[in-house]
Amino acid sequence: xxxxxxxxxVADDKWLRVDADTLAQHPEAAVIVPxxxxxxxxxxxxxxxxxxxxxxxxxxxxxxxxxNLERLSLVVIEFPAFTDGRGFSFARILRRKGxxxxxxxxxxxxxxxxxxxxxxxxxAFEISDERFSDETCSVFGEITVHYQGSADDERPIFRx
Amino acid sequence: MYQYNxxxxxxxNQRVEQYRDQTRRFLAGEIPDDEFRGLRLMNxxxxxxxxxxxxxxxxxxxMNSVQVRKLAHIARTYDKNYAHFTTRTNLxxxxxxxxxxxDILAELAEVQMHAxxxxxxxxxxxxxxxxxxxxxxxxxxxxxxCEIIRQWTTLHPEFAYLPRKFKIAVTGSSEDxxxxxxxxxxxxxxxxxxxxxxxxxxxxxxxxxTPMIGKxxxxxxxxxxxxxxxxxxxxxxxxxxxxxxxxxxRIKILVDALGIDKFRELVDAEWAEIRGGEMHLTDSExxxxxxxxxxxxxSTDAVNGVAALESKLAEDADFAAWYERNTREHxxxxxxxxxxxxxxxxxxxxxxxxxxxxxxADLADKYNFGEIRSTHDQNLVLAHVQAGDLxxxxxxxxxxxxxxxxxxxxxxxxxxxxxxxCSLANAHTLNVADQINQKFDDLDYLHDIGDIKxxxxxxxxxxxxxxxxxxxxxxxxxxxxxFYQITLGGSSRxxxxxxKVIGKAVPQADVADxxxxxxxxxxEQREEEERFIDTVRRIGLTPFKERVYAPVN
Numbered sequence: 001x002x003x004x005x006x007x008x009x010v011a012d013d014k015w016l017r018v019d020a021d022t023l024a025q026h027p028e029a030a031v032i033v034p035x036x037x038x039x040x041x042x043x044x045x046x047x048x049x050x051x052x053x054x055x056x057x058x059x060x061x062x063x064x065x066x067x068n069l070e071r072l073s074l075v076v077i078e079f080p081a082f083t084d085g086r087g088f089s090f091a092r093i094l095r096r097k098g099x100x101x102x103x104x105x106x107x108x109x110x111x112x113x114x115x116x117x118x119x120x121x122x123x124a125f126e127i128s129d130e131r132f133s134d135e136t137c138s139v140f141g142e143i144t145v146h147y148q149g150s151a152d153d154e155r156p157i158f159r160x
Numbered sequence: 161m162y163q164y165n166x167x168x169x170x171x172x173n174q175r176v177e178q179y180r181d182q183t184r185r186f187l188a189g190e191i192p193d194d195e196f197r198g199l200r201l202m203n204x205x206x207x208x209x210x211x212x213x214x215x216x217x218x219x220x221x222x223m224n225s226v227q228v229r230k231l232a233h234i235a236r237t238y239d240k241n242y243a244h245f246t247t248r249t250n251l252x253x254x255x256x257x258x259x260x261x262x263d264i265l266a267e268l269a270e271v272q273m274h275a276x277x278x279x280x281x282x283x284x285x286x287x288x289x290x291x292x293x294x295x296x297x298x299x300x301x302x303x304x305x306c307e308i309i310r311q312w313t314t315l316h317p318e319f320a321y322l323p324r325k326f327k328i329a330v331t332g333s334s335e336d337x338x339x340x341x342x343x344x345x346x347x348x349x350x351x352x353x354x355x356x357x358x359x360x361x362x363x364x365x366x367x368x369x370t371p372m373i374g375k376x377x378x379x380x381x382x383x384x385x386x387x388x389x390x391x392x393x394x395x396x397x398x399x400x401x402x403x404x405x406x407x408x409x410r411i412k413i414l415v416d417a418l419g420i421d422k423f424r425e426l427v428d429a430e431w432a433e434i435r436g437g438e439m440h441l442t443d444s445e446x447x448x449x450x451x452x453x454x455x456x457x458x459s460t461d462a463v464n465g466v467a468a469l470e471s472k473l474a475e476d477a478d479f480a481a482w483y484e485r486n487t488r489e490h491x492x493x494x495x496x497x498x499x500x501x502x503x504x505x506x507x508x509x510x511x512x513x514x515x516x517x518x519x520x521a522d523l524a525d526k527y528n529f530g531e532i533r534s535t536h537d538q539n540l541v542l543a544h545v546q547a548g549d550l551x552x553x554x555x556x557x558x559x560x561x562x563x564x565x566x567x568x569x570x571x572x573x574x575x576x577x578x579x580x581x582c583s584l585a586n587a588h589t590l591n592v593a594d595q596i597n598q599k600f601d602d603l604d605y606l607h608d609i610g611d612i613k614x615x616x617x618x619x620x621x622x623x624x625x626x627x628x629x630x631x632x633x634x635x636x637x638x639x640x641x642x643f644y645q646i647t648l649g650g651s652s653r654x655x656x657x658x659x660k661v662i663g664k665a666v667p668q669a670d671v672a673d674x675x676x677x678x679x680x681x682x683x684e685q686r687e688e689e690e691r692f693i694d695t696v697r698r699i700g701l702t703p704f705k706e707r708v709y710a711p712v713n
Contacts, residue, residue, distance in 0.1 A: 082195055085321025089398045092318050112182060112199055119317035142178045145171035147311040154438040158445040
């Protein structure tokens with residue numbers, strides 16, 4: 001699955017996806033932990049030292065993620081459907097809280113949402129093979145005029 | 161009116177090319193159907209019963225003659241020589257080809273128009289009072305605030321995939337001609353005790369299958385806080401609105417489930433984070449936008465035309481009838497606002513032909529500073545006509561079937577296109593509108609009945625606002641046959657209320673007769689000068705039910 005970081009295709013993902021069963025098998029690796037596992041194992045995970053990431057969707061407890069941002073280097077926000085816009089607000093709030101790590105979109109992520117996601121604070125995208133093409137990277141800059149402030153530039157057009 | 165600068169123009173041009181590319185990729189099979197659906201809806205393109213339907217944005221109902229001529233040109237070139245005005249003050253083309261929509265959008269962009277966010281689960285076109293800026297009792301002209309909101313909503317990256325559509329209306333006077341209380345957010349310009357202007361903010365109103373009146377969330381929002389407060393409401397809604405059931409996804413359901421106090425707490429907590437931030441409005445921006453809505457260069461000689469007007473009114477009864485029903489007072493002496501009736505006899509309410517569009521554009525240039533407004537009840541307004549020009553204007557409009565003197569009367573109906581066009585509809589509406597027109601064609605009778613609002617929707621989605629009509633008609637399907645449910649006592653105005661169903665739905669053939677019985681009760685029971693709605697409120701539904709459902713001997 002192609003991974004875009006800062007508008008470029010990245011060949012290797014340094015993060016390893018684990019689940020409840022495989023978490024213990026990679027004690028040193030930088031891991032992306034599903035939210036449910038993170039919630040269940042938070043004391044152990046937070047006390048450790050390895051690079052840690054959480055994957056969350058709109059149905060899960062975003063406040064728990066917000067409360068532990070200092071320990072997270074990556075937050076993966078899942079879009080179960082392209083119509084689910086909660087992840088846009090999640091990213092916006094993460095940046096507002098001062099989170100400077102990577103915010104990655106996964107799930108139903110494709111061409112026509114990448115620019116909006118970028119404006120809301122996402123800087124990485126996992127895109128399925130069938131939705132990825134050479135044109136995908138050309139989406140950035142299709143619309144250069146932004147009336148509102150957003151995570152990419154909090155100033156609305158009238159303050160720029 | 162607002163004029164695009166280079167950035168505004170760049171945005172609509174870029175949006176045209178973006179949509180052109182989306183259409184190309186869809187036709188090449190690179191975008192799945194359901195995903196393209198979301199993309200095209202955000203650009204106003206529906207796939208309807210017979211053909212695509214393109215909804216063009218008319219921000220807060222304001223247009224100039226150049227734009228209206230362009231709409232006429234599009235109706236002629238890409239459609240079947242007509243278009244349709246809607247309750248969001250937008251304009252719909254019913255027969256465009258999907259492949260040609262990018263070209264239509266490119267033509268629209270030439271005259272500072274577009275179809276951005278006229279549909280889909282995003283922030284929709286903001287509406288307002290069609291008499292904004294010409295009223296004596298106005299706190300402030302609402303249109304600059306609508307323009308500020310328009311810019312904030314346009315291509316908002318965070319709120320493009322909301323749980324459901326989201327509609328905002330703004331009013332500037334104590335009278336409400338924008339149905340603001342049945343909007344997701346209603347904004348009322350008000351003055352506080354210190355004489356400062358701000359907004360009373362309502363949230364959680366709406367129609368559809370669960371109609372609700374909006375609730376006051378803020379009694380006096382300082383005007384500089386407008387965008388941060390709107391953003392706080394939208395963020396709370398985006399995060400908490402239901403996404404499991406589209407019928408329960410509107411903000412009204414969330415506000416109702418939480419209660420307005422709890423909802424306000426959530427909004428206030430979010431607002432506290434952003435209130436003084438970058439989106440806080442500046443004086444210079446407010447003044448800049450207000451500068452686009454400065455008063456027209458009114459003639460100080462306009463009052464001189466009043467004498468000529470009065471003699472024409474005295475000698476021509478048809479003109480006088482039109483003047484009485486279809487013109488309104490203007491704050492500048494010697495001027496009147498003219499309502500162009502898009503409710504001619506036996507034509508689809510809100511429809512307008514390419515020829516009529518050109519006529520209206522010409523009249524606007526000649527008599528109205530080139531300005532045209534669309535109204536939420538599917539008419540047009542020429543808001544600043546000199547008294548001495550009214551007769552000549554009326555003659556041209558009458559010649560083109562635009563001067564039926566029925567504004568505010570029973571035949572000035574809001575009617576959705578119903579089963580003839582809409583893929584959502586359960587029942588026909590246009591033939592029932594014809595039936596009502598044929599039954600109530602007598603002008604003296606209509607004028608005797610006086611101010612009355614009749615709206616008819618072809619399905620429960622309530623596009624024609626039947627819940628807030630004095631007489632509401634809802635088409636329902638019963639085993640393949642059209643039946644019509646009648647409600648009485650609704651209002652979309654400052655005294656907003658929801659109509660109540662009087663009884664079982666009536667068959668199609670009986671709709672006009674049923675309304676006649678309702679009106680008979682009104683005529684018998686009304687007190688002097690009492691409007692229909694006030695009689696209904698005073699005597700209740702029972703006398704109407706008894707008459708309508710009286711056993712036939």
